[in-house]
Amino acid sequence: MITQLLTSIAQGVGLTLYVTGASLLFGGLIGLVLVGAARSPIAIIRAAATLYINVVRVIPPITWLFLIYFGLPQYALRLSTLQAAIIGFSIIASAFMAEIYRSGLLSIPDGQREAAHALGLSPFTTVGHIITPQAFRVALPAIATYGIGLLKDSALASTIGVREITYYAQQSAKQTHEGLLSFVVAGALYIIISLVVALVARRVDLKLRRKIGVL
Amino acid sequence: MGLSFGTKAPPTALSGEVEVSGLGKKYGVIEVLKDVNISMAEGEVVSVIGPSGAGKSTFLRCLNYLEKPSSGTIAIGGARVVAGEKLPDKASLDHLRRVTGMVFQSFNLFPHLTVMENITLPQRKVLGSSKEQAEEVANQLLKRVGLPEKAKAYPARLSGGQQQRIAIARALALSPKVMLFDEPTSALDPEIGLEVLAVMRDLADEGMTMLVVTHEMHFARDVSERIMVMGNGGVLEIGPSRQVMSEPQNDRTRQFLKAVLDR
Numbered sequence: 452m453i454t455q456l457l458t459s460i461a462q463g464v465g466l467t468l469y470v471t472g473a474s475l476l477f478g479g480l481i482g483l484v485l486v487g488a489a490r491s492p493i494a495i496i497r498a499a500a501t502l503y504i505n506v507v508r509v510i511p512p513i514t515w516l517f518l519i520y521f522g523l524p525q526y527a528l529r530l531s532t533l534q535a536a537i538i539g540f541s542i543i544a545s546a547f548m549a550e551i552y553r554s555g556l557l558s559i560p561d562g563q564r565e566a567a568h569a570l571g572l573s574p575f576t577t578v579g580h581i582i583t584p585q586a587f588r589v590a591l592p593a594i595a596t597y598g599i600g601l602l603k604d605s606a607l608a609s610t611i612g613v614r615e616i617t618y619y620a621q622q623s624a625k626q627t628h629e630g631l632l633s634f635v636v637a638g639a640l641y642i643i644i645s646l647v648v649a650l651v652a653r654r655v656d657l658k659l660r661r662k663i664g665v666l
Numbered sequence: 667m668g669l670s671f672g673t674k675a676p677p678t679a680l681s682g683e684v685e686v687s688g689l690g691k692k693y694g695v696i697e698v699l700k701d702v703n704i705s706m707a708e709g710e711v712v713s714v715i716g717p718s719g720a721g722k723s724t725f726l727r728c729l730n731y732l733e734k735p736s737s738g739t740i741a742i743g744g745a746r747v748v749a750g751e752k753l754p755d756k757a758s759l760d761h762l763r764r765v766t767g768m769v770f771q772s773f774n775l776f777p778h779l780t781v782m783e784n785i786t787l788p789q790r791k792v793l794g795s796s797k798e799q800a801e802e803v804a805n806q807l808l809k810r811v812g813l814p815e816k817a818k819a820y821p822a823r824l825s826g827g828q829q830q831r832i833a834i835a836r837a838l839a840l841s842p843k844v845m846l847f848d849e850p851t852s853a854l855d856p857e858i859g860l861e862v863l864a865v866m867r868d869l870a871d872e873g874m875t876m877l878v879v880t881h882e883m884h885f886a887r888d889v890s891e892r893i894m895v896m897g898n899g900g901v902l903e904i905g906p907s908r909q910v911m912s913e914p915q916n917d918r919t920r921q922f923l924k925a926v927l928d929r
Contacts, residue, residue, distance in 0.1 A: 565732055566774035566833075570788040570840065571763040580787060584778050662820060 478544020595652030743843030
């Protein structure tokens with residue numbers, strides 16, 4: 452029974468990883484733009500970025516998904532369930548990633564920028580070679596933690612019909628009447644994926660720490 | 667002399683390597699730096715001393731525009747900038763940064779780069795040197811500061827004194843005309859500070875023009891030609907090192923020297 456459930460529910464692993472990974476990637480890229488905009492010298496850009504970050508974070512993920520999947524077709528924008536899920540989670544991830552980057556940037560002592568300035572490095576070189584690599588190292592554990600959070604949130608995509616782990620668990624539960632076992636299997640799959648992500652992040656983090664000392 | 671601000675250039679330095687006149691800085695209405703003037707000949711070493719809050723660091727940081735002065739003129743090694751409301755044009759600022767090298771109290775090495783990369787990155791980005799050229803310069807400088815074996819180390823693996831010597835090498839790699847030192851030994855314990863002071867002494871002997879904010883009175887007296895005493899954002903007095911140390915003209919200078927020398 453359990454192997455039957457496992458093979459059936461494991462079909463969802465691909466889409467779970469796809470939704471999580473794509474959203475983290477797009478969200479991470481948009482987050483970079485956002486954190487830049489939030490530090491823009493132009494006040495209106497700064498205000499817009501801050502507003503976006505704060506509004507996006509207080510709306511629950513499921514509300515975002517319904518808004519995009521059920522709301523947008525009203526304006527003739529019909530998306531596949533997968534597109535809607537990735538767009539929704541990317542929007543949410545972008546706001547959280549922007550905040551993670553911001554805390555990374557704040558952890559860089561002023562002396563780093565001052566040294567770069569005194570050496571005559573251009574703003575571009577300073578950001579690219581001095582600030583970003585250090586901020587990324589500081590932000591890495593937080594990014595991994597957020598990635599695991601997003602993995603769990605991705606279960607919500609089942610509510611709009613994305614065939615990920617939770618979707619298959621629901622299907623199996625209905626067909627086999629093994630509700631408890633179905634969701635235990637789903638839970639175990641989430642645990643395994645989270646553990647792998649956490650382990651990889653930890654290894655990378657330790658490697659960086661050993662190399663450059665504790666920041 | 668009393669409380670008269672301003673200085674006379676030594677007769678040998680009619681158009682010196684460093685010509686600063688009327689330098690001032692205000693934060694709103696608070697004047698943290700007022701009418702600082704100094705003129706230095708090439709190869710001259712001047713120590714800047716004075717109590718905390720006197721404006722020593724602010725003065726130094728205005729010289730390479732780490733802080734924006736409100737008024738005055740800065741001319742260093744061919745670069746010339748007139749301070750004002752607006753930021754001077756980028757070319758003059760870049761020029762100013764090119765001719766000055768700065769060493770900080772907190773070293774400020776880049777922790778994610780090796781010692782070698784710390785010294786080569788600025789050369790490659792600012793001077794456009796090739797990797798080989800930059801590494802050759804770096805290796806020479808590492809020998810000069812006595813740390814040739816540390817090229818591959820990361821800063822976190824080095825002692826404070828070693829880090830500061832690397833920071834000096836990093837600044838020198840860009841061949842500045844004037845070196846600015848902002849309390850380079852204040853974060854180090856006295857014994858470790860000596861190795862940094864030794865490097866600075868060598869540098870002075872080799873003819874580098876240096877402006878050194880410091881609390882090291884021996885260095886100020888023995889290595890620098892002149893001492894500039896600051897207080898309250900202005901220059902209290904400036905003169906030949908031994909003279910300032912032994913016969914200070916200003917009451918506030920006397921008080922300050924008594925406090926640092928009698929401990």
